[in-house]
Structure formats: structure tokens, C-alpha cells
Amino acid sequence: MSARxxxxxxxxxxxxxxxxxxxxVWCLFLTVGLTxxxxxxxxxxxxxxxxxxxxxxxxDRFHFMHQPLDGDGTITARVVRQEDTGDWAKAGIxxxxxxxxxxxYVAMLVTPGHGVRFQADFSTDVAAGAGxxxxxxxxxxxxxxxxxxxxxxxxxxxxxxxxxxAGLPRTAEVGMFAATPASGTRVIRRxxxxxxxxxxxxxxxxxxxxxxxxxxxGPAGAWQSDAIGGGVEFxxxxxxxxxxxxxxxxxxxxxxxxxxxxPFTERGDDDIVRNALGGVYLGMIAAAVLGxxxxxxxxxxxxxxxxxxxxxxxGRVLVAKALLLxxxxxxxxxVASLASLLGARPIQRDRGFVPPFYPDPSLTSGTVLRAVFGxxxxxxxxxxxGLGLGAVIRRTAGAVVAVLALAVVPGIASSLLxxxxxxxxxxxxxxxxxxxQQTRERWDNWVSPWPGFAVACxxxxxxxxxxxxxxxxxxxx
Amino acid sequence: MKHAPRFRGAPAIAAARVSERGMGVTAxxxxxxxxxxxxxxxxxxxxxxxxxxxxxxxxxxxSTVGLGAVTTWSIxxxxxxxxxxxxxxxxxxxxxxxxxxxxxxxxxxxxAVTAEYGTQTIRVTLTAEPRRGLVFVAKAxxxxxxxxxxxxxxxxxxxxxxxxxxxxxxxxxxxGYPPLSLGDEPTLRAAGGxxxxxxxxxxxxxxxxxxxxxxxxxxxTVLSALFVWPIAxxxxxxxxxxxxxxxxxxxxxxAIQATERLDDLLIGPWQGLGVLAAYAAGTxxxxxxxxxxxxx
Numbered sequence: 221m222s223a224r225x226x227x228x229x230x231x232x233x234x235x236x237x238x239x240x241x242x243x244x245v246w247c248l249f250l251t252v253g254l255t256x257x258x259x260x261x262x263x264x265x266x267x268x269x270x271x272x273x274x275x276x277x278x279x280d281r282f283h284f285m286h287q288p289l290d291g292d293g294t295i296t297a298r299v300v301r302q303e304d305t306g307d308w309a310k311a312g313i314x315x316x317x318x319x320x321x322x323x324x325y326v327a328m329l330v331t332p333g334h335g336v337r338f339q340a341d342f343s344t345d346v347a348a349g350a351g352x353x354x355x356x357x358x359x360x361x362x363x364x365x366x367x368x369x370x371x372x373x374x375x376x377x378x379x380x381x382x383x384x385x386a387g388l389p390r391t392a393e394v395g396m397f398a399a400t401p402a403s404g405t406r407v408i409r410r411x412x413x414x415x416x417x418x419x420x421x422x423x424x425x426x427x428x429x430x431x432x433x434x435x436x437x438g439p440a441g442a443w444q445s446d447a448i449g450g451g452v453e454f455x456x457x458x459x460x461x462x463x464x465x466x467x468x469x470x471x472x473x474x475x476x477x478x479x480x481x482x483p484f485t486e487r488g489d490d491d492i493v494r495n496a497l498g499g500v501y502l503g504m505i506a507a508a509v510l511g512x513x514x515x516x517x518x519x520x521x522x523x524x525x526x527x528x529x530x531x532x533x534x535g536r537v538l539v540a541k542a543l544l545l546x547x548x549x550x551x552x553x554x555v556a557s558l559a560s561l562l563g564a565r566p567i568q569r570d571r572g573f574v575p576p577f578y579p580d581p582s583l584t585s586g587t588v589l590r591a592v593f594g595x596x597x598x599x600x601x602x603x604x605x606g607l608g609l610g611a612v613i614r615r616t617a618g619a620v621v622a623v624l625a626l627a628v629v630p631g632i633a634s635s636l637l638x639x640x641x642x643x644x645x646x647x648x649x650x651x652x653x654x655x656x657q658q659t660r661e662r663w664d665n666w667v668s669p670w671p672g673f674a675v676a677c678x679x680x681x682x683x684x685x686x687x688x689x690x691x692x693x694x695x696x697x
Numbered sequence: 698m699k700h701a702p703r704f705r706g707a708p709a710i711a712a713a714r715v716s717e718r719g720m721g722v723t724a725x726x727x728x729x730x731x732x733x734x735x736x737x738x739x740x741x742x743x744x745x746x747x748x749x750x751x752x753x754x755x756x757x758x759x760s761t762v763g764l765g766a767v768t769t770w771s772i773x774x775x776x777x778x779x780x781x782x783x784x785x786x787x788x789x790x791x792x793x794x795x796x797x798x799x800x801x802x803x804x805x806x807x808x809a810v811t812a813e814y815g816t817q818t819i820r821v822t823l824t825a826e827p828r829r830g831l832v833f834v835a836k837a838x839x840x841x842x843x844x845x846x847x848x849x850x851x852x853x854x855x856x857x858x859x860x861x862x863x864x865x866x867x868x869x870x871x872x873g874y875p876p877l878s879l880g881d882e883p884t885l886r887a888a889g890g891x892x893x894x895x896x897x898x899x900x901x902x903x904x905x906x907x908x909x910x911x912x913x914x915x916x917x918t919v920l921s922a923l924f925v926w927p928i929a930x931x932x933x934x935x936x937x938x939x940x941x942x943x944x945x946x947x948x949x950x951x952a953i954q955a956t957e958r959l960d961d962l963l964i965g966p967w968q969g970l971g972v973l974a975a976y977a978a979g980t981x982x983x984x985x986x987x988x989x990x991x992x993x
Contacts, residue, residue, distance in 0.1 A: 243913070258925075258929060258932075261929070262929060262933060264937075265932070265934070265937030266934045266937070267934050267935060267937075268934065410775050410783045413961075457781070495932050498931075501925055501928040501929065502929075509916075513913055617804055617808060617811075617916060618749075620912075620917060621916060621920075624916075624917075624920050625797070625800055628920070628924050628925075629796065629797065629800070629924060631928060632796065632924055632927050632928065633796040633797070635927075636768060636796075637768060637771055
């Protein structure tokens with residue numbers, strides 16, 4: 221084999237075509253330019269008023285089986301069983317100023333994923349080591365000081381934490397509670413409009429050995445069942461209210477919600493990194509057209525015959541094309557995504573996406589890097605999809621339409637389908653590759669980053685495999 | 698798809714046929730046939746003999762009926778429960794196929810222009826008929842006629858296919874959903890409006906085709922103009938998102954399909970179609986000016 225026949229020679233030939241054909245150079249330029257342009261326009265047109273309220277935001281929603289406790293006293297209970305509806309589902313005992321939400325409280329509680337804990341006033345959180353149910357819990361009030369204890373057997377007690385609740389009235393509410401944070405998002409599409417709300421799976425806990433000292437004045441019926449903060453209302457209009465009951469000394473409490481301060485980063489739900497990279501929706505069209513033209517223009521001008529005469533091993537020609545196109549588009553895509561992210565950020569800040577609600581994305585963060593590189597890789601994949609379909613179809617018009625119909629249209633038509641249909645369409649089309657841009661949990665993340673990327677790669681692999689197979693078997697038209 | 702290697706495909710065949718007719722054109726002229734009729738005849742022959750035309754029209758009809766049937770079948774039946782107080786827009790969902798069908802229209806209209814530039818048949822055309830305005834009008838009429846015909850078949854097919862699916866899923870007169878019928882004014886507006894929408898998209902594509910002349914450039918531009926705006930709107934918030942959705946060609950134009958909750962629309966059905974018509978008129982005008990001033 222002479223040197224001229226080597227793979228390096230093929231690569232060089234394809235490189236020359238890529239950088240000297242006017243339309244492919246234009247497409248590369250447009251891929252970068254349009255991506256940045258739409259990203260900046262998108263940032264200009266976005267806004268949020270999340271920063272208007274800088275006060276603490278407290279979530280206080282749970283189900284409470286309680287009765288008043290007059291003055292100092294102690295409550296003891298054993299959590300026999302807790303339904304595992306999430307790592308942070310909570311079941312335990314509480315002393316709370318009143319049944320009004322967001323009033324001060326102290327609680328000893330058990331969680332499925334984070335053991336036994338002492339929590340107070342939406343800020344104190346003390347871990348008492350691992351250990352699930354059954355768990356013995358105790359709270360003792362002395363003046364405005366409340367101390368939490370836990371025990372493996374109900375005999376030997378260990379102090380976990382203590383908290384001072386300034387202004388705690390003489391009579392406070394005391395009892396057993398259950399709560400579980402949102403497990404996801406419930407999306408309802410009905411009559412053409414889409415609404416979403418947090419979705420909850422209620423958690424049930426059972427308690428026994430409940431002792432109140434000094435003993436309650438009234439009969440056992442003095443226990444009252446209340447949904448603190450009200451029930452949960454879903455987007456579809458249904459509501460979920462917890463419940464509590466007592467039978468033979470065993471208490472069953474079912475509740476939803478959470479007791480915590482909502483962190484600043486959860487107060488707004490925009491994924492600012494994904495939004496800053498939104499220009500990819502325009503750039504991907506230029507990238508796909510680039511891939512198509514890189515091969516169909518050779519068919520149009522008849523150049524392909526010269527190419528394949530000079531290098532008769534046809535599969536290798538395509539491999540060389542794919543390698544070069546992929547590398548060059550990825551490099552240009554990286555420029556585009558970095559420029560979009562850095563260019564859009566100051567604008568986003570002006571539009572209200574400010575720290576601490578929206579901290580500046582850091583280029584050392586794994587998810588941000590995944591989004592930046594993933595966007596570049598997605599553009600490269602679109603170019604390769606165009607290349608594969610271009611080599612299969614050989615006509616510019618047909619291939620451009622095929623690649624856009626496959627990659628762009630489903631994303632739009634899907635909003636007319638029922639939510640399940642949209643979910644699967646987004647998972648199964650090449651657009652799934654854009655899941656790499658996710659940097660936070662959102663209800664419309666239908667597919668996780670890497671599986672979504674794998675779906676896009678699978679399309680490209682199929683198209684390129686078909687192209688290699690066909691270019692070997694077919695006459696050059 | 699047929700291949701004619703030496704002539705690089707069918708546009709060249711069309712070119713050959715047109716030049717065969719060169720003598721016939723003269724003969725017709727002597728017989729005093731009006732210029733537009735001849736121009737129309739020439740354009741009709743060129744478009745008819747592009748192998749892609751048949752496939753595209755078939756695709757237009759098939760996607761209108763097929764995608765319409767699938768989405769109609771998938772309409773959630775929740776709203777059949779009168780307590781929920783919601784209503785599904787059956788006609789609109791039934792005509793969802795237009796989202797795919799418009800791609801065929803875009804390609805058809807683009808190729809009606811760009812195929813001629815690709816093969817340089819345009820020079821023959823303009824030699825035979827130097828009045829460029831006439832050629833332009835003839836192209837627009839032929840494209841419009843083809844799209845109107847196929848669009849009507851597709852829309853009627855979608856409605857016909859949708860009726861048994863809907864009644865099978867419980868959307869019956871008793872449940873407050875009478876069968877989709879062109880006798881109802883809103884359904885007629887949605888169905889007729891869908892055909893008009895496809896015509897306008899064709900004219901938009903034709904106008905941009907006249908300006909840009911290169912197949913990939915035209916397709917990428919028109920398809921981006923149609924499909925990218927709704928995605929871009931999802932990046933925007935509030936007022937800007939509403940503005941984009943109100944004036945983007947596809948969203949505005951397809952407001953004509955709404956038969957329920959017209960008050961919730963960002964733009965009224967006819968106003969929306971008017972926005973699309975304005976875009977089409979703008980690109981046609983630009984295309985016509987460019988076409989008459991520029992060398993072929």
C-alpha cells in the first residue's frame with residue numbers, strides 16, 4: 221500500500237473539502253452563531269421575581285395527633301413502623317406552640333434514610349445515629365427548654381439535643397406526627413392545558429407505648445387529629461388530607477408534607493444552565509444541515525465519483541468524514557456552548573436570576589461541565605445524524621427534511637399529546653440527547669442525562685451503519 | 698426513486714421535456730393562447746414531473762390522516778366526566794397531522810423553485826417566457842392548487858377517520874360531543890382553515906425559495922421559522938413567551954384550528970391566520986422583487 225492510499229491521505233482530502241466548500245463553512249459558522257444568538261435572546265426574554273422576597277420561607281405541613289400540655293411535662297412514644305416513602309419521610313413526636321402552621325416546635329423523629337433526629341424551629345437538626353423503626357423517642361419540656369432523647373429499649377435513654385423556644389406559651393400542643401416530602405411532580409394535561417403540582421405519596425406510621433406525664437386530664441379521646449397547614453391540593457383538583465386514629469393504645473398517623481425551611485436554591489425552579497444553552501435548538505438545525513451537505517453536495521456535483529475512485533475503500537471514506545465532522549462540530553459546539561453560558565449569565569442576573577436563589581454556575585461543577593460538553597456533543601451528534609441520513613438518502617432536500625422531522629418536529633407536536641405520550645416521545649427521539657443539559661430536578665426532565673445521550677447516540681450509530689452498508693453496495697449515483 | 702445518472706435526477710428530465718415543448722410553445726403563441734395559461738402549463742409540467750412531487754403529496758395526505766388518527770385516539774377521556782368542567786378540543790386534535798404535513802408542503806413549494814435553479818432549467822424557463830412576473834404567478838398558482846387539493850383530501854380523510862375513533866372512545870352526542878361535522882361552523886373553520894394554513898405555508902416557502910434559491914438554505918430557513926419559535930418560547934418567561942407564541946408563524950396560523958375556549962387563545966383564529974398571511978405576503982413580495990431584479 222502506497223503512502224497516498226493511507227487513511228491519513230483520506231482524512232486530508234476530507235478535511236480540505238470540509239474547510240473549502242463554502243456551504244459547509246457557512247453551516248459551521250451558523251451552528252456557532254445561531255446557538256449563541258438564540259441563547260442570548262432567550263436570556264433577554266426571561267425573567268423572575270423570586271428575589272423580591274428575601275425572607276425565610278417555611279414549609280410546615282404534616283398530620284398531627286395532639287393534645288394540649290399544660291406547663292412542664294414529658295411525652296414518650298415508640299414508633300413501631302414507618303412506611304418508607306422517601307429518605308426524608310418523618311414520623312415522631314412533637315411539642316409545638318400551637319396548631320397554626322409556621323409556629324415554633326421541637327420534634328424527635330425517625331426517617332427511613334437518615335436515622336433518628338432531633339429538629340427544632342426549622343433550623344436545628346441533630347442526627348442521633350443510624351437506626352430505623354422501632355425507635356423510642358422522648359421530649360421533655362422544662363420552662364421554655366425542650367430536650368430530646370432516644371432509646372433502643374425504652375429503658376436506657378440518651379440525650380440527643382436541646383432547644384430553647386423563646387416565648388413558648390404555658391400550654392403547648394404535644395403529640396405524634398407524620399409527614400413525607402413531595403415524591404415527584406404530578407402533571408395533568410386536560411382540555412389542552414397543562415398544569416403541574418408536587419406529587420405526594422402519604423406515609424403512615426404507627427406508634428405505641430405513648431405516655432404523657434403529667435397524664436392528660438381528660439379521657440383518651442382528648443387526642444385530636446389535625447392536618448397542620450391543610451391538606452395537599454393537586455393540579456387535577458383532588459386533595460389529599462392525612463388522617464390519624466387510635467385503637468387499643470396503638471396510634472396510626474398518615475400524613476404528607478414537610479417541616480423545614482425551603483432553601484433559597486429551591487425557591488425558583490428554572491434550570492438556568494439549561495436555559496442559557498437553549499440556543500442549541502437553532503444551532504442543531506445548522507449542524508444537521510452541515511452534516512447533510514457534507515455528503516450530499518458530493519453527490520450533487522458528482523465529486524463523489526472522484527472521491528471513491530481515489531479511495532476505493534468506501535467505508536473508510538465515510539469513517540474519515542464522520543471523524544472529521546464529529547471532531548470539528550464538537551470543537552465549534554464547545555465554543556458555542558461556553559460562549560452561550562458565559563454570555564447569558566450576566567443578562568440572567570439582570571433579569572432577576574440572582575444568588576442566593578440562582579447561584580452563578582461554576583465551571584468546576586460536574587453537572588455544569590456535563591451540560592456544556594453535552595451540548596457540544598449533541599451538536600456533533602446532530603451533524604453526524606445529518607451525515608448518515610445524507611449518505612443514505614443522497615438528496616439534500618430529502619435528507620434535510622428527514623433529519624429535521626426526526627430531531628425537531630417531535631419536540632413540538634408532542635405538547636398536543638397526553639402527558640404519557642409526550643414523555644415517551646421525548647425519551648425516544650434524538651432530542652433525548654439534550655437531557656445532558658439538565659443541572660437540577662424539574663418536572664419536565666423526562667429522561668436522565670446519560671440514558672438520553674445514549675438514545676441520541678443510538679440514532680447516529682444506526683444512521684452511520686446504514687450509510688456504510690449502503691455506500692459499499694450501491695452504485696454512485 | 699428513479700435515477701438518471703448523467704442528468705443527475707429528474708429536474709434535468711423536466712428540463713428536457715420543457716425544451717421539447719419549446720416548439721409547442723411557439724405554436725401555442727401563434728394560436729393566441731393567453732400568456733398565463735402557457736406559463737401555468739409549463740409550471741404544471743415541471744412540478745408534475747419532479748419525482749418528489751407525488752411522494753410529497755402522498756406524504757401530506759398520509760400524515761394528515763395518520764397522525765390525526767393517532768392523536769385523536771390518544772385524547773384523554775377525563776373530560777367526559779362532567780364534574781371536571783373541562784372540554785377537549787376534538788377538531789383541533791383531530792387535525793394535528795398538519796404539524797407533519799406542512800413539512801411536505803414546505804419541501805414541495807421550495808423544490809418548485811430551487812430544483813430549477815439547481816439544474817439551471819430556470820434559464821430555459823425565462824428564455825421561453827421572459828415575463829418573470831407571469832412565471833412567478835404561475836408557480837404560485839400551481840403550488841397552491843396542488844396543496845389545496847391534497848390538503849382538502851387529507852383534512853376530509855382525518856375527519857372521516859376520527860369519527861369512529863371518537864365515538865368508540867366515548868365522545869358521543871350523549872356525552873356532549875356531537876360527531877365532527879363540517880356543518881358546525883367551528884369545525885368548518887378549523888377544517889377549512891387548516892387547508893388555508895397549508896396554502897399559506899406553501900406560499901411562504903415559495904417566497905423564501907425565490908429569495909434564497911438553494912434547497913438546503915430554503916428548507917432550513919423555512920422549517921426553522923416554523924418550528925424553532927415554539928421551542929424558543931419555552932426558554933422565555935411571561936410576556937415575551939406570550940409575544941413569541943402570538944406572532945410566530947406556526948402558532949399564529951394554527952390558532953384557526955381552535956374550536957374550544959377561543960377566549961384563551963393568545964390570538965384569534967382569523968387574526969392568527971392573518972399574521973401568517975402577512976408573513977407569506979412579505980416573503981412572496983420579497984421573492985418577486987428579487988426574482989425580477991436578479992440575474993437567473
